Amino acid sequence: MANLPPRILIVDDESPARNRLKDLLDDCRPDFPFELLGEASNGREAVGMINQVGADIVLLDIRMPIMDGLETARHLQKLQHPPAIVFTTALDSHALEAFELNAVDYLLKPVRLERLLTALKKAMSNRRLSPAALNIVASQVRSHLSVTERDRVTLVPVADICYMRAELKYVTLKTLQREYLLEESLVNLEKEFSASFLRIHRSCLVARKFVSGFEKIVDKGSDPHWVVLLKDLPEKLPVSRRQSHVVKEF
Secondary structure (H helix, E strand, C coil), rough: CCCCCCEEECCCCCCCHHHHHHHHHHHCCCCCCCCEEEEEEEEEHHHHHHHCCCCCEEEEEECCCCCCHHHHHHHCCCCCCCCEEEEEEECHHHHHHHHCCCCCCCECCCCCHEEEEEEEEHHCCCCCCHHHHHHHCCCCCCEEEEEEECCEEEEEHHEEEEEEEEEEEEEEEEECEEEEEECCCCCCCHHHCCEEEEEECCCCCEHHHHHEEEECCCCCCCCCCCEECCCCCCCCCECCCHCCHHHHHH
16 A cells, blocks of 8 residues: 655644745645645644644744744654654744754745755654754743653643652652643753742652642651641642751742
8 A cells, every 4th residue: 555645734823824834835745745734823732633633744833822842842752653843933043053953953934945845855754853952952941741641642731730749750740630640850840940849858849839838747756847738739748857948938
């Protein structure tokens, strides 16, 4: 059976930019047959579409509201078969140097037909981007964390996370609704989200906005210790002796 044509998704928050890419893709069709899956206006929408129908190539704008292209690409790498990513960007030359050094493929706006055709052919030979390269070129703190569930990427808004707790090789993300298991380092998460999360224990970060107060526990047979009280959750999280300074500093 003949190979099916690659399925392409266009992701850009500006309608004129999406329309230009569609026109250019039509011009590429004689040399590069493809199926156009559709369009998305931000990264979160794109992840949802790819979860539903998959994609082989994503033409991905970098600067978008809700979720930018670099963060979107990082989440998509968690799929068992991630789509090939070609960024479309109007970034300055300094930022593009970082892309080139880390072998991240991009199209500079306004996109040219010959360059698009070259990028499409190249994309099919190298589907997976290096997570390390994406981490280097991505400068902004993520708005979402992603977990893989049944070969789907589930996005967890960082703003919804009450606390993160390291357990064996996973980090448990706790929201008001449920828990998720994330395969990332708590140390790296602390570095990225230090502005919004507070370390209360070597194995636990708590979201500052979910802290309602602290309580000192005095039990017979054990030393007095502090616990964190959480808004809208009955759990009380222990504060280690080493981190007890946060009670005064918070």
